[in-house]
Amino acid sequence: MSIRPKLSRRAQAIPASPIRKLVPYALAAKKRGVHVYHLNIGQPDLPTIPAGLTALREFKPEVIKYGLSQGDHALTDALIKYYSSLGYKFEPEQIVVTTGGSEAISFAMMAIADEGDEFIIPEPFYTNYNGFAITSGVRLVPITTTPETGYSCPSAEQVSEKITDRTRGIIINSPGNPTGAVYSREDMERIAALAQEHNLYVISDEVYREFTFDGVRAVSILDIEGMEERAVVIDSISKRYSACGARIGCVMSRNGNLMEAVLRYAQARLCPPALGQVVAAAAYNDESDYIEESRLEYQRRRDVVFNRLQGLDGVVCKKPKGAFYCLAKIPVDDVESFCKWMLTDYQREGSTVMTAPGPGFYATPGLGGEEIRIAYVLGCEQLEAAMDCLIDGIKAYNNR
């Protein structure tokens, strides 16, 4: 009998998605007839932007051809127009359209860092950054932020003490997933100054840019002067236009050398998806109030979730200022066990709720064990019912 062929070490190091690992228990609950409120993933329930769906219906190609590696002109033109409406001027060669924000992050990391190089990143952070980092052999060096401060932006000292001769950049994500934190202008200037002082890039994931609440406005890394060579923006239509499955994002930077490198990575995979680009171009050209309506809806939902949590003893949660997540410390001993128990042992009037356990969002082992992420991707009425379940469930879990 022949020896069994081995896998690569890096393949063995890639974690399974911590957000998706409770899925089998949710499926089993549904089989038992229990309704599951899904607050566990960042899949908006809002309809995809109508202009995008109309464009798709009207797209009648004879051949679905390869497009340009950097993205089709219709989409890059629409992106330039959208960014111009925000006050940022871009040239076509400063944009590479990607297969979702995922590919954008991965191209940016690989263009900047070699195996063993480091990015500093505030934790908790978007889980999938870990996957991209392992895939590209890059180390993510976390700076822990806490629920008590609303996961506020790290201080200059906190960042500085993590900088080594392998540090190549700082990754930020404001408005943030999973925290809902929005960094102030001072925060962005502090990060930018550190990047300039230590010759680092700043990769700024701005996919939730428009979703900010109570008059707060997200500050882009593009707003900070002197960052032309260092700022790399990650963007995506997934959340903004509720088109996660279209898989369209982009990398943008004024650093010409960097964008040339990103383009060569893009050429290696030929082109981004043609059909998603049709949706995206129409979305970016749209002049309706779709985004503003989405923003207001998320703000109403944030209020529902936050107000309900405030009533609870032992909850630590500052009011989220953006995105559509609430990360809250809740009074249970072990959230992994709690989130699973809610699916396997709990129901209230035939329903339960699925949330994402905190540890999956931390790189530092042992952290996040008292936090859950609530994605408010259901309408207010359903959210109220889901919060009834969650709050009752916490009590029931502690009395079990």
Added chain:
Amino acid sequence: MSIRPKLSRRAQAIPASPIRKLVPYALAAKKRGVHVYHLNIGQPDLPTIPAGLTALREFKPEVIKYGLSQGDHALTDALIKYYSSLGYKFEPEQIVVTTGGSEAISFAMMAIADEGDEFIIPEPFYTNYNGFAITSGVRLVPITTTPETGYSCPSAEQVSEKITDRTRGIIINSPGNPTGAVYSREDMERIAALAQEHNLYVISDEVYREFTFDGVRAVSILDIEGMEERAVVIDSISKRYSACGARIGCVMSRNGNLMEAVLRYAQARLCPPALGQVVAAAAYNDESDYIEESRLEYQRRRDVVFNRLQGLDGVVCKKPKGAFYCLAKIPVDDVESFCKWMLTDYQREGSTVMTAPGPGFYATPGLGGEEIRIAYVLGCEQLEAAMDCLIDGIKAYNNR
């Protein structure tokens, strides 16, 4: 003034696409009013499979959502049905749908090989394998095959002498791009035996499976016994159904550990494109004679190209048995210079022809300088006219 931030070494090592680098000269020729016959890229002109286009028109989602990381059930079911019709039984967990064959190759390489590990590959080979290899830090170790033999499959000795303790697999592509070569059952058995003897994987890129001529049938790595743990199949709808822009491919293997690793890579990028999957599922479920008609059309075109080349002194070209490429040694001193000259200095009755220079398909420096790849992606009448240009162009170039 601050220091300019550097790029990664790997970003600097990624080559620009050798196939696309003549594009500016083609654009300039068109600006001068010269018609360019494009035989330089593998973009079929045949209409996308009608069933796929119909399914796309009928797809009316409210939300374009994230799908499963391994691909949506409708598509994996259709893939299972298609493979079953070819005589191969697959289970859903043995398939991961990818963003084109490109991502499939890249997942397979990364699941098997760490940085510095090696794959043996007959050259000339599909240019973009190079990009994926550099991205993943893997070395491609070429075995040179030649036009004189029709780029026939390397011997056991040729493969064996390339095997080192870093070798993790052999990559094959039959029917082949750019060669048009189709490996026999004996060839596949020889490769499989070497893989078993040396504990290697075989990554078999079978995207051109159906496009074989003169009664030749492509042998799949799946036809070879004892390869369950070692065979990894790369597939794609791009060429089979003329849907390159849909960006849908897949990785398939009976090796459960390998597929688990591939799935974890797939989770890191969330999901493959939803809209392309709609096209792909309908394509794989289609029972029309679309593929057979495409095959016959490519065979007619192969005959046009091959017959015209045969008449030329100094041409070396065995009759291609599959895919839709002809790689031919032509009597010019330097094909890079020739292909460019055809765009910058030549025209015949207002037309010229663009082909892909051979060196881009070789990993060994200095090889391929007398070969061009002709992609027969135009109808027979246009191909005749393009071959008139090419043959006249070779004479004119040598008399210039």
